[in-house]
Amino acid sequence: MSVQIYKRGKIWHYRGTVAGRRSRGTCGTSDKKTAQRIAAEVEAASWRRHLDGPAAHVTFAQAAIAYRNAGKSDRFLAKIEDHWRDAAIREISAGAIRNSSLKLYPNAKGATHNRQVIVPTQAIINFAAELEWCPPIKVKRFKTSTKTKIPATRDWISAFSDQAIADGLPHLAALAYFMFGTGARRGEACGLLWADIDLFNKKAVIHQSKIEDTRIAHMPQAVVVAIANISSNRNEDEHVFGYATGESVGQVWGNVCKRAGIAKLTPHSCRHGFATTMLQAGIDPKTVAMRGGWKDVATVMKHYAHAMDDPTVTDVLFDTPVTHTQAGKQASN
Template identity: 50%
Template sequence: MPLTLYKRPGGKIYHYRGSINGQRLRGSTGTAKKAIAERFISQLEEKHWKGDFDGPEAILRFSDAAAHYRLAERSHRFLSMVEDYWKDTLVKSITSGAVRKAAMALYPKATGATRNRHVIVPTQAVINHAASLDLCSPLKVERFPENYKIKTPVTWEWVQAFMAASNPHLAALCCFMFLTGARVSEAINLRWEDVDLVKRRAKIRQTKIGDERNAHLPAALIAAIANIESDRERGSKVFKYSTRSTANPQWMKACKRAGIPFYSFHCCRHGFATSLLHKGVDPITVSKLGGWKSAQHVFETYGHAMSDDTLADRLTDTPVTPGAVASMQTIGKTKG
């Protein structure tokens, strides 16, 4: 049955109903003018027939692809911005070059990293998700060059000095970020029901990648959290700060009181990764423990060379026992 127009009793707006190639359709044209309503359903019929003849890619709009992406409960970070930019643009017309031009238009003065993260990544994620549903072809986009800077990590010694000059909640917050690798947003949003001091575990809700992970709580962190457990209320935040903005002034004051360099919240996360890498923990394990998206990201961001030129001493730092010396002397005489 082709699409037909009708008005509801007492209504002025034209609605349509019918079917196209077995698919039932009905809805509002949004107009009270019959000529416009007839044009509306004509274009609607053309669109659906074109989709049947040429495949879904012929009619797939970015807004539709984004809706599929949201229904899949994927990360929505920066998604609203690209949705506003592409709107109802046909996905088939969004090329690699078009995405790069969009990034430059939206962020004319930004770094390559910002353009990649805010525009290319979410746009590509939406389209490639649609591709996984056989709605379009996958999209590859050349990224803008990124200049990786060596990030300044805090050390355990810095953390201890900071904690000594802080109130118990701020001290525990700092200790938590350094010993679990949590982002500041993840740490501040930690709830008491997510903490088990007996099992030495905390559930961290990873805001950036939309996932969760269980973090081990070392003894020093258990002690720091135990110092604020008296304020515990179900549903309340562990470290009491509502946002990073409320914690930041106290953070700066603690650095000044301790007489130590000011490092940001995120430097604690840098310290977690850098310290583990320098202690010989492999990047794959570090990325898993700290909730990074990949071991490659950890290696590229935190795996910079150590400045200690005496590291070669570690090659011979195995304790030498008298028995081992005698054994090596015996081997030497035998070869001689």
């Protein structure tokens, strides 16, 4: 039965079955000709949905709402949603997504285009594909230039902290120690509240913004001491290091580096140093990833495992107590 109209009081309504699916609603009018036109449009739309599939009518906004409701990360989504609004998913091509990144961030580099537009946009559409709303999509990433990241070392942290304390910034010194000693990201460390700190048991609850999870981090003694030095008059609802956001650390951080006469490393270099120092100390990558809050070992190996320049490092293949003794005898002769 096609969609038919009928009157209820003064208002016309429609009902019927199209392609095996029932359709019913109000035309919202007392005029019969208008009601007939509305019913015809409802029937035509029902056939389009049946023939074209859901992707023909699901909008990006609807897909984004479903994505958020599923508990997925909403990082970088605001600009993307404003750009696509009610565009049908079927009209969004891989090329259009790449162009949208250039429009949203015209002065950004490839890594930013990939991270803040291509990855989240593709994630929303592919989530909709899992719901059978549309086909999945694959978008070519922009080329990125690989920058050599310099990790912070224990000596660098010590020099930086000494200068920060001399400048009357003990909270900044404690922040550097905390990031280096726990692998916390800058934003995670700045978001730390006193309620998250247990100095007696050397533990801290870190709320990981990037992967939306929490982890319990062990604080080495040096970190505990640095935080204890700023713990007077503490309030559990206050930020431990006194910085509301990671962005507020940037300027003062660079000034301390300059006055200390040390390399101008970024706060993230502390997290980098955590991983690199652990790996060079012989801690296995899986443990480093777990203790530092990385989702997988591959990330740790790709970004933080640095090759050693010393060519004699291969001597370790035959390094035994016997070779140590022989080397000692040869040296004494």
